[in-house]
Amino acid sequence: MVEAAGGEGRRVALVTGASRGIGADTARMLAAIGDHVVVNYREKAKRAHAVAEAIVHSGGSASLLGADVSDEASVDRMAEQIAKQFGRLDVLVLNASGGLEIDAEPGYAMRINRDAQVRIVERMLPLMGAGSRIVFVTSHQAHFHGRKPVPAAYEPIAASKRAGEDALRAMAPALADRGVTLTVVSGDMIDGTIIVRLLERRNPGAVAARRGHGSLPTVEEFARAIVDATVIDAATGHTVYVGGSDYLAAPRA
Numbered sequence: 001m002v003e004a005a006g007g008e009g010r011r012v013a014l015v016t017g018a019s020r021g022i023g024a025d026t027a028r029m030l031a032a033i034g035d036h037v038v039v040n041y042r043e044k045a046k047r048a049h050a051v052a053e054a055i056v057h058s059g060g061s062a063s064l065l066g067a068d069v070s071d072e073a074s075v076d077r078m079a080e081q082i083a084k085q086f087g088r089l090d091v092l093v094l095n096a097s098g099g100l101e102i103d104a105e106p107g108y109a110m111r112i113n114r115d116a117q118v119r120i121v122e123r124m125l126p127l128m129g130a131g132s133r134i135v136f137v138t139s140h141q142a143h144f145h146g147r148k149p150v151p152a153a154y155e156p157i158a159a160s161k162r163a164g165e166d167a168l169r170a171m172a173p174a175l176a177d178r179g180v181t182l183t184v185v186s187g188d189m190i191d192g193t194i195i196v197r198l199l200e201r202r203n204p205g206a207v208a209a210r211r212g213h214g215s216l217p218t219v220e221e222f223a224r225a226i227v228d229a230t231v232i233d234a235a236t237g238h239t240v241y242v243g244g245s246d247y248l249a250a251p252r253a
C-alpha cells in the first residue's frame with residue numbers, strides 16, 4: 001500500500017473512482033491542500049497506485065482502497081477499513097459513476113448511480129463528524145434530466161444519476177443531524193474524458209452541439225470546483241455549476 005503520514009492532523013478524504021479522470025485529479029488536488037486522500041478504484045489497481053504514488057512523491061498523503069461501490073459487501077468493507085485505519089471520515093467525494101460500459105447489464109446504472117451512492121453515505125455517515133463534507137459529482141445532463149434533451153446513449157445514466165441526486169438530497173435531515181453538509185457539483189461535458197469520447201462515438205451530434213455553445217470545461221477546472229466544494233461555506237444542498245451557460249439560462253428547480 002502506498003501511504004505517507006496517515007490521517008493525523010489532516011482531513012481524511014475518500015474519493016470514489018479516483019484511478020483516472022476527474023476522480024484522479026480531484027484526489028491530487030485534495031492532497032495538495034493537505035488532505036490525506038483515500039484513492040478508491042474498482043479494478044485498475046495499477047493506475048490507482050500510480051495516482052497515490054504521485055501524491056506521495058510530491059509530499060502529499062494518500063492510501064489505496066479497492067472496492068466495487070456497486071457491490072454492497074464491498075461498500076461495507078470499505079467503511080470497515082476506513083474505520084479501522086482512521087477512525088473517521090471528513091470528506092466524501094461521490095465521484096464513481098457508471099452505466100455507459102458496453103457490457104453493463106440493465107439495472108446497473110440505477111444500482112451504481114443511485115443505490116450505491118445512498119449505501120456509501122449510510123455506511124460512512126457514522127464515521128463523519130460535525131463539519132464533514134459530502135460532494136456528489138454529477139453532469140448537467142443528469143442534473144437537468146427531464147428539462148433538457150439527453151443523447152440517447154446517456155439517457156439511463158442521466159435518469160439514474162438524477163435519481164441518485166434526489167435520493168441524497170432526501171437524506172439531508174439525517175446529514176444535518178450529524179452536522180454534515182451535502183454539496184452537488186454539476187458539470188457540462190468535460191473535454192478530453194473517456195465518457196465524452198464514448199459519446200462522441202455513439203452520438204457524435206450531441207457532443208458537437210455542446211461544443212457549439214462554447215468550449216467545454218477541462219478536467220482540471222471541474223476537479224478544482226469539486227475540491228472547492230469541500231471547503232466553501234454553503235448550505236446543505238447547494239449546487240455548484242461548471243460550464244454550460246445555456247443550461248443555466250433554463251429555469252432551475
Ligand SMILES: NC(=O)c1ccc[n+]([C@@H]2O[C@H](COP(=O)([O-])OP(=O)(O)OC[C@H]3O[C@@H](n4cnc5c(N)ncnc54)[C@H](OP(=O)(O)O)[C@@H]3O)[C@@H](O)[C@H]2O)c1
Nearest residue numbers: 017019020021022042043044068069097138139187190193
Ligand atoms: N466526463 C464527463 O464529461 C463528465 C461530465 C460531468 C460530470 N461527470 C461526472 O464526473 C464523474 C467522473 O467522471 P469521469 O469522466 O472521470 O469517469 P471515468 O473516466 O469513467 O472514471 C471512472 C472512475 O470510476 C471508477 N469506477 C467505475 N465503476 C466503479 C465501481 N463500480 N466502483 C468503484 N469505482 C468505479 C473507475 O475505476 P476503475 O478504473 O478501477 O474501473 C474510475 O476510476 C462521474 O460522476 C461523472 O458523472 C463527468
